[in-house]
Every structure is written in structure tokens, then in C-alpha cells.
Amino acid sequence: MKIRQVLSALEQFAPLPLQESWDNAGLQVGLTEAEVSGALLCLDVNESIIDEAIAKGCNLIVSHHPLLFRGLKQVCGTDYVQRCVIKAIKNDIVIISMHTNMDNAKNGVNWKIADKMGLQEVAFLAPLASPEAGSGVIGMLPEPMAADDFILMVKKCFGVECAQCNELLRRPIRKVAVCGGAGDFLLPDALAKEADAFITGEMHYHQYFDYEQKLQICVIGHYQSEQYTSEVFRDIIQRECPGVRTEIAETNTNPILYI
Secondary structure, X not given: OEHHHHHHHHHHHOOHHHOOOOOOOEEEEOOOOOEOOOEEEEOOOOHHHHHHHHHXXXXXXXXXXXXXXXXXXXXXXXXXXXXXXXXXXXXXXXXXXXXXXXXXXXXXXXXXXXXXXXXXXXXXXXXXOOOOEEEEEEEEEEEEEOHHHHHHXXXXXXXXXXXXXXXXXXXXXXXXEEEEEEOHHHHHHHHHOOOOEEXXXXXXXXXXXXXXXXOEEEEOOHHHXXXXXXXXXXXXHHHHOOOOOEEEOOOXXXXXOOO
């Protein structure tokens, strides 16, 4: 199967028009007429990821975060992006990124986060023009949980070392809003939908104010919140491109250390 067929399957699931205006999802590097030798699935692209693709015999990398956000004015190896482009081309590796189009797609990134927490009756938190697209999701826990138990459950689900939270609610949590990555722009939508809790990857400091007992905020880290996106890629490729070997990257690309 050719790489362009894998690209087509991914874009059918999460069409590029769903991406935000500032984004740069889609084909990043390489030619798509080659046969797929294997697809390495990851959150970010760096030199270690390309080395892993080479070691595993994968000529395709599918990432969530684009390698190329802005146009390159030179390719001479002065930063990691340029070095990645050079290394990928030298090794005939194609790089594809599915970013905010996958965030906004039904059964995409945020639906996977909800699934990991066992949320039920999941729907878009802020639907877009299409009923198949929206920002964030909202769903129900199977049973109400005390705030401290809820935070511990979230930490376990995502393997986080610490969570940033506002004051713990003094009432049970049942309805949960979710947005992977930087999702504080959806706090008003979570309140409007009467969510008991809001889970996201990162938030600005001042957004923590003025939510006393309105809802439980739990911020778990950008990388941690979106780490299971590779499973979404895997499921799409295995379903739509049977026979294509998929490998979830073992390289942890989180640039943030918790010391």
C-alpha cells in the first residue's frame, strides 16, 4: 500500500478543513508514492523519533504536532526542525501530521481522552458548523466521584506525576468536560454545559481565578493529555489500510522535566 493511501485515510477521518487557521496539518515532508514499509506513530517529531523510525524500518511518521508550523527560509541544520527535515529526506522518510483537524474530529483526540476516563454519553463540548466536528468533549462518569478520588483517577489514567488543580469541590463530580493540549479557551463552554470538572493539558495562571466551587479544574500536562493520540492513528490505519505495519513510538518527546 502506498503512503498516499494512508494519508488519504487519515484525512478522510479528520479532514484538513477542520484545522484551525493558524495550524499546518497534513503532509510535512517527503513523497507519497512509495510503498509503506511501516508507520511510526507519535505526538511530536524530533531527531530521536526519526532515528526510531529508521531503526524500526518505518518510512512513514505520523505525528500529532506538526514538525513545520512556519515556513522555512533555509534548510542548513541550524535547529532541530531543519535537522529533522534533512534527516527525513536523506532516509526517504515521509512525515504527516494530524493536529487540530484531529482535535476537532469526531472520535479524535478528545474522544480518546474521554474513553481513557471511561466517560459515557460523550458529545462535543463546543460543536462547530458540522455535526461531525467540534472543540472539546463532555461526558458522564459512570458514578459520581469525590473530587480527591477523581483527581487520583485522572492521574492514574494518564500516568502524571502531578496535577494542577483549583480548590477541590465540596460536592460530587459526575459531568466532565475535556480538551487535550491548551484548552482553557473552553472554560466558558464547560460552565455553560454545567460541567462538574474540566480536564485539559495546560492553562494560563489567571484562568484559575474565580472558579471556586463552580467546577473542578485539573491540568495534567500538554504531552500527558494527548499521549494516546497515537492509538487513534493506529486504529484508523489498521481499519482503513489493512496490512500496513504500525508502531507506536517508544520515544518520550515531552520537553518538560518534573524535578
